[in-house]
Amino acid sequence: MAQTDRHYKIRQWLDSGRCVSREWLMRELEVSASTLKRDIALLRDRLNTPVEWDCERRGWRLQRRPAGPDGQYELPGLWFSAEEIHALLTMQHLLSNLDAGGFLGPHIEPLRKRLSQLLGTGAPPRSDVARRIRVQTVGARRIDLPGFQAIGTALLRRQRLQIGYRSRTSAETSEREVSPQRLVHYRDNWYLDAWCHQREALRHFSVDAVQQVRVLDRAAIDVPEDELDAVLGAGYGIFAGRDVTWARLRFSAERARWVAAERWHADQRGRFDAEGRWLLDLPYADPRELVMDVLRHAPEVEVLWPQELADEVLARLKAAVALMEAG
Template identity: 30%
Template sequence: MSGSIAYERFIWFHEQIKAGRYPNAPHLADHFEVSLRTAKRHIEFMRDRLGAPLVYKGARRGYGYDDASFELPLMPVTPEEVLSVLIARTLLSKTAGGVISEAMRRFGLKLLDQAARFGWEPERLDEIFSAAGHGFSPVPAAVFQAATRSLLDRKPLAFTYTSPQDEIPVNRVVEPHHLQYYMGSWVLIARCRLRDDFRMFYLSRMSNWKMLPDTFIPLPKDAWQSHVKGSFGIFQGREKTPVTLRFTPFRARWIRKQTWHPDQTLRDAADGGVELSFPVADFREVKMMILQFGADVEVVSPAALRTEIADEIRKMTRIYPTGDTAVEIMPEG
């Protein structure tokens, strides 16, 4: 018998006690159509293994609790399930203004009793797992809570938004449909009433937020799904352009092990390099990715992206002209 089935019986027995019905072994056996012997074992397990303060009340011919505040512990989980939650706590520790990390911390404390049974002390887990990153956008806890509550309750969210393109604050009222965690930043996909269309808003760029009292009817997933996935990176759209990049044999060692997009394809080049192809809806983010690899990558197609990269390199040569001696390189040894 699986642990989840047994736990369902524990929950029923617990709820009967909380409701003041004084259940006993025959009640448990009848309700779940199990033997009286099995029902008695379940009650013993609750008392001996789950710590339930069970007391048999002779006058009521059933069980009650010595401690009315008792609650059942978490459902038994596997070592892998415990480990996955505790690692997630570490990975999300710096996001959402501490809202997620605090919730994970509280949940993690409940799981530590389970973890201790597997020989995993909290100090050891903190020592052997960590998460690192840079360039992420911290979000005030109140903003994150307002956004998630608006999503769950289907209530419009009003805020002032400052776009990085022009740094001009604009008041917005939006209908949140999806919250995405992307590369260290929380991004809200919402229907903007000002633009009468779906837009993407970084929570870190919101201020003066307020959840409005009225509700809205969410639009079908097809109306906003193109803003979440389909193309490379955070910039999405309905129209996609196939991009092909050729990496040198040296850089290909890493690229072959990476996933840039679920629909990517890899093709080995004759020189030992590799060609990576994937769909893109907007060149802005992929340009930054390409430039970080320097001379280890070449844009094969499309021509428009190749031209944009070439223009960017020309601008860089004006900053770092040939023969520039502004930076002194110290000799080795």
């Protein structure tokens, strides 16, 4: 049995209020006395578990007195693999950055501290874990925290929302009644997938463009997951649509060393040609986001087909050159 599994089992038994003997633990965990001694010491000294020896009952138990002002020693049963620690650190970063003041920070501070301790196990004293692990965001847009909370509440309680939504394309604000389906964090920004009752269709809503939000006392309709993916997930990026067109991009041999390792779309297909260039096939329903990603790699990328996409990229390049020359 792995050490982490042993620690988890010991903590489960102790959390149940039991007093467990040395012999019983050795038998259940199938370990020697020296191994058990090391496990107990690590739980107590490195993982802050308030375990103590009860002389009268001849066994290990948790201390009855609280270890901190909140009466908690740690988050019970919290044992992570390295991958889980990274995922939770990323989650903590996303939550704490919902607003500039870190509204949720105090609520998850005990978790952040425990993660730091787990990450720091075996590290030199005074090592600053936060300085060694950093999650950076690029292009994140500020959102209204009360609005985000209302959206999350309606989403989980399966209630409808009345929202005022400002379109970036037209700069107009419209009133919508929507049934929220899921929140999506994409490219450092939050989006709401919802059924729009005015349009009678599924729509993506950028959460930062929701200007007013009110939870309605009406049940939200539920859209099957496969339909959500078919309508909102089939295209490229955040732009939705059932009717997709496939594109083929060809990257230079130099740029291929980076792009070949990237995931642009869940259904993409890629291969190297005889000259070491990377051929990437992927679907899109709306060309806007794909055009932006293609332009990021110019002049190391070509659009082989469809011609309409190649024309759009070329038009954007010409417009950029004209603007630069005019300035």
